[in-house]
Amino acid sequence: MIEDLLMLLFGSAAAVGALLMLVLRHPMRVALALIATMISLGGIYGLLGVHVIAVFQIMIYVGAVMVFMVYAIMLLDVRDPSFTERYSRLLWPGLAAAVVLLGVLLDATRFGFADPAPAVARQFGVQPFSVAFLGEYWVYFELTSVLLVVAVLAAVAIVKLGGRRRG
Amino acid sequence: MGLSLALFAIGLLGLIVRRNLLVMLMCMELMLNGVNLSLVTFAQRSATLDGAVMVFLSFIVAASEIAIAIPIVLLLVRRRRTLDAGAFNELKG
Numbered sequence: 001m002i003e004d005l006l007m008l009l010f011g012s013a014a015a016v017g018a019l020l021m022l023v024l025r026h027p028m029r030v031a032l033a034l035i036a037t038m039i040s041l042g043g044i045y046g047l048l049g050v051h052v053i054a055v056f057q058i059m060i061y062v063g064a065v066m067v068f069m070v071y072a073i074m075l076l077d078v079r080d081p082s083f084t085e086r087y088s089r090l091l092w093p094g095l096a097a098a099v100v101l102l103g104v105l106l107d108a109t110r111f112g113f114a115d116p117a118p119a120v121a122r123q124f125g126v127q128p129f130s131v132a133f134l135g136e137y138w139v140y141f142e143l144t145s146v147l148l149v150v151a152v153l154a155a156v157a158i159v160k161l162g163g164r165r166r167g
Numbered sequence: 168m169g170l171s172l173a174l175f176a177i178g179l180l181g182l183i184v185r186r187n188l189l190v191m192l193m194c195m196e197l198m199l200n201g202v203n204l205s206l207v208t209f210a211q212r213s214a215t216l217d218g219a220v221m222v223f224l225s226f227i228v229a230a231s232e233i234a235i236a237i238p239i240v241l242l243l244v245r246r247r248r249t250l251d252a253g254a255f256n257e258l259k260g
Contacts, residue, residue, distance in 0.1 A: 018197055021193065027189045027193075034197060037197065037200065049211060057203075057226075060229075069192070072189060072237045072240065076189070148227065148230075155234050158242065162242035
């Protein structure tokens with residue numbers, strides 16, 4: 001009972017945060033709305049029993065990605081024409097396309113809503129996750145390290161290239 | 168499920184209609200979050216761990232994506248002195 005209530009609470013908080021992202025003007029407020037959405041998504045993951053993913057959601061997204069984003073907002077200029085005019089010319093076509101997309105997706109997944117969720121929270125502890133992760137998916141784990149190295153190299157290369165072209 | 172669909176659609180809408188480059192980046196993050204939520208829901212329904220592992224991998228992809236995207240945005244802004252996506256219309260074909 002209380003879990004349903006919490007799920008409803010977190011879900012509506014996430015939806016409200018996402019909607020606020022669309023209408024708020026200043027990027028910092030948009031970032032705060034996105035952080036609220038992510039934290040409530042972390043709560044939903046925790047309620048679903050996937051605690052590992054909930055912890056990583058808070059740690060990686062809110063702790064790393066969004067802090068990086070907030071720093072970038074602070075680095076950049078705040079007086080900008082894109083703040084006074086929020087929307088581009090594509091507002092009405094974009095709205096229509098989003099409504100159509102939502103309709104198509106809802107129609108495609110209509111049958112999925114009916115099944116009751118079998119409550120199997122046991123399986124999603126840290127230990128089964130780690131065993132499955134390092135036993136079955138170790139290749140992908142190693143590949144992510146390669147991906148991270150490539151990303152760091154690419155970021156450094158971008159900055160160096162831009163500096164050389166400017167100077 | 169419905170929430171994840173809604174998050175994805177709102178993120179896509181934000182990517183299209185907003186003008187600010189940073190806000191567009193954040194809307195991309197929102198789309199990724201919607202997909203992650205659907206993956207977690209599938210993993211929980213089917214009682215397997217594949218979805219959870221995939222969400223973890225997509226976290227890593229999202230982190231590296233942001234690490235590359237933010238320097239690109241910084242450089243673009245330094246060249247043009249604006250965050251308006253409409254100012255970069257030379258990328259049009």
